Amino acid sequence: MSRWTMSANLELNQAVERLNAGGADILNLAFGESRLPVLASLADLLAAAAHETAYGPVAGTPAVRDAAAGFFGRRGLPTDPEQVIVTPGSKPLLMAVQLVAGGDVLLPQPCWNSYAPQARMAGRTPITVPIPRECGGVPDPAALRAAIRTARARGLDPRLLICTLPDTPTGTVAPPDLVRAVCEIAEEADLTVLSDEIYRDTLHDVRTPLLSPAEVLPHRTVVTTGLSKSLALGGWRIGLGRFPAGALGERIRAGVLAVASDLWSTLARPMQEAAGYAFGDPPEIRHRLAASARLHGAVARTLHSIMVAAGARCRPPTGAFYVYPDFEPLRAPLAGLGITDSPSLQQYLLDEYDISVLAGHQLGDDAGALRFKAATSMLYGHTDEEQHAALASTDPVSLPHIRRTMTRIETALADLHARCRAEPVG
Ligand SMILES: Cc1ncc(COP(=O)(O)O)c(C=O)c1O
Known part of the structure; x- marks a missing residue:
């Protein structure tokens, strides 16, 4: 098999779009793209900045870095503009940190599907560690200790731990106690923590506590985020990184800047204008974040x-x-229906119900498990009008276009359940 394979979620999404363009009607729950309208003010800013054609500084303009520092500061992480970098999406930034940090990479299992391929591309070995029962995004502390020991005994050199708060694929956020427990192990084992907080502003209830590892281990935690999810701007490719103050942070940031300078130069200048505005958290941005989070939650x-x-x-x-x-x-x-693992579960839902999900093994989970990721983010409507109605509603699931889709999923899953009940067991 080729070492170079397409990212599972992007490949599946393209296949579904091709089939749908050819007349199929597949419901796409496999792709975490937030489908919501762009704010008019952001679109205007972007258009007005079209004349900004210079490359500019690799880390981003002073204005966007100032705004980004304020963005982190309002989220409990006081930040100097010298600690941040804007990037074309957080994906290349995550890759650059993996390249620069050194050592092998500890990952929650399951986790976002690009961390492990990036680790391999960086010449590192991904070491997956099961998540706890209550949430995803961090490894189970006891399993993490054991995994570090075993990895070292195998001659590996675990030095980077990636956490995702809130998490994909589970849609949960690790509670502060668990974050503290994991950070304690990271400190003992001298790990750098990479905290992917791209979903931070999508917490369904603002009262849910979110403790960033950067608050617990400020000297050894890199934070990444961006506007792809919170403001539904995936195609604009706006990413942001925050590096720890101190020698380690300066070394990693300098390395990431070197990678950036040879790979992507800088975030497109017009995007920096739009990002600078959004990172400032003006009232209309805060309002949009709150409405989106409420919709995602419902x-x-x-x-x-x-x-x-x-x-x-x-x-x-x-x-x-x-x-x-x-x-x-x-x-x-399910075995009676020919479903024995996550690939066959994914295939069955597609073949029988025209529903596309991302099987757990694509996320590093055990292929024998019967798990998949289902995203809600493409269910908010096909038109701007439907999506605006979804954002404005206090009960979006009761809107006819969302109700129809949810009923379709409910009918399919209820049918699967009924087929299971009809199956002789044993
Ligand atoms: C957990 C996580 N991190 C990072 C990314 C990358 O997003 P982007 O490159 O658009 O910033 C995604 C996108 O799916 C994600 O789910």
Whole structure:
């Protein structure tokens, strides 16, 4: 098999779009793209900045870095503009940190599907560590200790730990105690922590506590984020990194800047204008963030109920726009339908119900498990009008266009459950 394979979620999304363009009607729950309208003020700023054609500084203009420092400061992380870098999406930034940090990479299992391929591209070995029962985004502390020991005994050199708060694929956020426990191990084991906080502003309830590892281990935590998810600007490719103050942070930041200077030069200048405005958190941005988070929460909670009613175990979602059901309780009857692992579960949902999900093994999970990621972010409507209505509603699931889609999923999953009940077990 070629070492160079397409990212599973992007490849699946393109395949689904091709099939739908050819007349199919596949419901795409496999891709975490937030489909919401762009704010008019951001679009205007971008258009007005079209004449900004110079490359400018690799880290970003002083104006955008000032705004980014304020953005972090309002989220509990006092920041000097010299600590930040803007990038064309956070994906290349995550790759650059993996290249520069050195050592092998500890990852929660399951986790976002690009961390492990990036680790391999950087010449590192990804070391996956199961997540705890209650949430994703961080490894289980006891399993983390054991994994570090075992990895070292195998001659590996674990030095970077990636956490995701809130998390994909589980749509949960690790509670502060767990973050502290994981950070304690990172300190003992001399790990650098890479805290991917791209979903931070999508917490469904602002009262849910989110403790960044950068608050616990300020000297050894790099934070990455961006506007792809919170403001639904994935195609604009606006990413942001915050590096720790001190020698380690300066070394990693300088390395990332060197990688940037040879790979992407800088974030497109017009994007820096739009980003500078958004990072300032003016009232209309705050209002949009709150409305989007409320929408993600309402739809994700409904999807969660559908999965549980169909017989799955599923962590209740509290952030981002995903659920990660586990159909283990139905293993025996599912086997009667030919579903024995996550690839066959994904295929069955596509073949029988025209529903596309991302199987757990694509996220580093055990292929034998019956788990998949389902995203809600493309269910908010096909037109700007439908999406605006979804954002404005206090009960978006009752809107006809969202209701229809949720009913379609509910009917499919209820049918799967009924087929399981009809299967002779044993
Ligand atoms: C956890 C996580 N991190 C990073 C990214 C990358 O986003 P971007 O490159 O658009 O900033 C994604 C996108 O799917 C993600 O889910």
